[in-house]
Amino acid sequence: MVSKLFAVALAASSLVSAQTFTDCDPTKKSCDPDPAFGKTVDIDFTKSNGEDYLYTLPGTKVTYDKEKGAVFSIQKETDAPTKASHKFIFFGELECTVQAANMQGIVTSIVLQSKDLDEIDWEWTGGDNANVQTNYFSKGDTTTYDRGGKHAVANPLNQFHKYGIVWNQNKIDWTIDGAVVRTLNAADVGDKYPQTPMQIKIGTWPAGNKNTPKGTVEWAGGYSDYEKAPFIGYYQNCKIVDYAGGNDAASGTPNAKEYVYGDKSGKWQSIKIVTGDGSDDDEKDETTTSAPATKTTAAPKTKTEEASETETETEKDDDDKTTSTTAAAAASTTLSSVVVSSTDAAESTGASATTSGADSDSAVASTSAGAASTVATAEPAGGMMNRANVAMGAIGLFFAFML
Structure with missing residues (x-):
């Protein structure tokens, strides 16, 4: 496995390995606090660009449609339109209404x-x-490829469905149109359970390029035909709920402002929650002779508080208005998603290479996915797993390592 990964890495030596990329790993050194959502947010991309919550990454481009919402379009091999959240959730929910891009080799992701x-x-x-497909990773561990699942859903490339993640201290549920299709129990995987504050990333990216490693191309369904571009993924809306360390919105810490790693263990119990009003359970009985500073509390296991307030964006209509950020340093852009692992792992996925017909104009969410099989796959990729810094302008294309 190591030799195969090294061979792939050598072939892509100008790129940064995705599975090791992070701006700052709190299990290795002190990092800045993670800003907290601390509430519930509804984003309707048919009415707003959502930039207050999900910004468009430098060097990428997202446009907006009145009916279908955010438009993540790939015209050429170097395109990878991506949006990422300014803030983090510490356990919580994410549900987005999505129609995935319709072309083999093109990947649409929620991460x-x-x-x-x-x-x-x-x-x-x-x-x-x-x-x-669903997947999970812990601390960037890519030593095995048995964490993935594949789930039946009707016509996902031509119609909208709601895809959700419900994540707390004890389990992760993946849902399609409100129905649970997969559950991961923390007790079953021990310290391999994802448990630290997370940023949200959504987007589309090309895995079927001519210079992409063969295993990745096969996993993604085959080589993409750019003569048929654009390839478009649509995100109609997203709902974000921050549990602020709790097992649901009601049990989290109110007024969460920041999440701070208390040590280098990477355990959820070590995360300190900074509140915005100066109050917390750990220090509420202390006496002070000065004005109270912002204080911290460890993530609660149980606590009865009111649910986080719901904030619905009411920004003015941004239809046909392009949100495009350009950066001189596009070469260091953090891309929405990146690929590859061992060729053998990719070859065992048995990914279909067939494409469906023309895109439907309907933007109506469809019926439930029905019975979904949580089949373990020897997947080569983690979708947007950890982003790679790719010198897009310098190399004229990109690909990177998936889990």
Whole structure:
């Protein structure tokens, strides 16, 4: 395995390995606090660009449509439109209404990812119009490829479905149109359970390019035909709920402002929650002779508080208005998602290479996915697993390592 990964790495020596990328790993050194959502947010991309909560990554481009929402379009091999959250959730919920990009080799992703490389994923490969994949990672561990699942869903490349993640101290549920299709219990995986504050990343990216390693291309469904571009993934809306360390919105710490790693263990119990009002359970009985500073509390196991307030964006209509950020340093852009692992792992996925017909104009969410099989897959990828810094302008294409 190591030799195979090294061979792939050598072939892509100009790129940064995705499975090791993070701006700052709190299990290795002190890092800045993670800003907290601390509440519930509803983003309707048919009415707003959502930039207050999910910003468009430098060097990438997202546009907006009145009916279908955020438009993540790939025109050429170097495109990877991506949005990422300014803030983090510490346990919580994420649900997005998505129509995945329809072209083999093009991947659409929803990702929760922490600074110490815990990760929870949804990912669609554009050559499979009958299934969606789920995955999870802990501390960037890619030593095995048995964490993935594949789940039946009707026509995901041509119609909208709601895809959700419900994540707390004890388990992760993946849902399609409100129905649970997979559950991961923390007790079953021990310290391999994702458990640290996570940022949200959504987008589309090309895995079927001519210079991409063969294993990745096969996993993604085959080589992409750019003569048929654009390949578009649509995100109609997203709902974000921050549990602020609790097992649900009601039991989390109120007024959460920041999440701070208390040590280098990477355990959820070590995360300190900084509140914005100066109050907390640990210090409420202390006496002070000065004005109270912002204080911290360890993540609660149980606590009865009111649910986080719900904030719905009411920004003015941004239809047909392009949100495009350009950066001179596009070469160091953190991409929405990146690929590859061992070729053998990729070859064992048996990914379909068939493509469906023309895109449907309907933006109506479809019926429930029905019975979904949580089949373990020897997947080569973690979807947006940990982003790679790719010199897009310098190399004219990109690919990177998946889990």
